[in-house]
Amino acid sequence: MNGDWLMRGRDGRLSVYRLSGAAVLCRAESGPGGPWTAERKVGGDQKLHPVLALGQGADGYAHLVSWRPTVKGEAGLVHSTHFRPRLAALDWTPIGHPNKKGDRTGTPAVAVDAQGRAHVFVRNAGGGVSMVAQKEKxxxxxWRDLEGTEVQDGLAAVTGESGRVELYAAVPGGLLHWRQETPGAQPVRQEALQAPVRPGTLSALATSADGTTVFYTDTSGDLCAWRPGGKPVTLLPSAGSGxxxxxxxxxxxxxxTLLAQRSASGRVAFAAYPTELESAGAWWTESGPRLPLDARVSVATDENERVVAATLSPSTGGLLLTRRKDEPGLALEAWRQV
Incomplete structure (x- = not known):
């Protein structure tokens, strides 16, 4: 999966999304902080390939994108919107292929602008990046070709506090960056970063009124942070992969800024530091039980702005959850299965 799969909806309830065979399943709190509902299929009966990208707008709506099989050897991208966890999501809608037709070209990424329009990015057959965006009405x-060469899988799309969409992509020896100059405009290639980036390790976050930060692991295994216009900063050794x-x-x-990752020991590792002050330093603290090898971690905040962390194992469907205690520091409640 690409993007945060633990989300807080506009009604304050938390929800999680996961892949299961040829479908996407969703679970949600029955009320803010309450018990969790049973899993429900998202988007109807359309069969999907095992890939999912997620994004969320300021309105709290979740946007989901996947590939579906079309004819033999070919696929197309589909999109669904989930307005509230209590409601059923919209049926999957075809949104085409970056090269008009062909097989899957890469894992998509989704960001949602201030007007609630989803922007879907995916690597194309030529090794560049293509984008398709919703119209306001x-x-x-x-589809638009944003160019680029030798783009590697694992794009990171993010919406800044300004509501403008940005994209980061790893290429051999560095990172590419695209940004909207004005809301609704086509993202434009900005400066590139020369750095030894490990593919499949990018994530991005809005960290100031005008800035976003991309996190990546370099080829030596260190977790780094970069904001366009500055130099990359080494934060600390990566706790795990991905x-x-x-x-x-x-x-x-x-x-x-709170970071979470499944550590090499199999537990969840957390690190926090003052936002955009990487020089203050950060260190990992592990929490919870040892997790299956395929377990993923996601962090969010709940209706009271308390930190919430969840782990999800695709192979078992097991969902574990913890919240920050109401006390100083980053003390967490005991992890519980939901």
Whole structure:
């Protein structure tokens, strides 16, 4: 999966999404902080390939994108919107293929702008990036080629506090960055970063009124942070493989960035530091039980702005959850199965 699969809806309830065979399933709290509902299928009976990208707008709506099989050897992208966890999601709607037709070209990424329009990015057959975006009054714009070469899988799409959409992509020896100059405009290639980036480790977060931060693991195994216009900063050794999950939160009156990752030991590792002050340093603290090898971690905040963390194992469907205690620091409640 690409994107945060633990989300807080506009009604304050938390929900989680996961892949199961040829379908996407969703569970949600029956009320903020309440018990969890049983899993429900998202988007109707359309059969999907085992890939899912998720994004969320300021309105709290969840946007989901996947590939579906079409004719033999070919596939097309589909999109669904989930307005509230209590409601059924819209049926999957075809949104085409970056090369008009063909097989899957990469894992999509989704970001949602201030007007609630989903922007879907995916690597195309030529090794660049293509994008398709929703129109403000319904429907979809034509596919656009954003160019780029040798783009690797694992794009990171993010919406800044300004409501403008940005995209980061790993290429051999560095990162590419696209940004909207104005709301609704086609994202434009910005400066590139030369750095030894490990593919499949990108995640991005809005960290200031005008800035976003991308996190990645370099080829030596260190977790790094980069904001366009500056130099990359090495934070600390990566706790495990794959991208970190990141969220902005208030810790004892300070605006902090919290990172979470399944560690090499199999437990969840957390690290926090003052937002955009990587020089303050960060260190990992492990929590919870040892998890299956395929377990994923996601962090969010609940209706009271408390940190919530969840782990999900695709092979078992097991969902574990914890919340921050109402006390100083980052003390967490005992992990519980839901």
């Amino acid at each position: 319904g429907g979809w714009d034509p 991208p970190v999950s990141a969220v902005r939160c208030d810790l004892d009156g300070h605006d902090c």
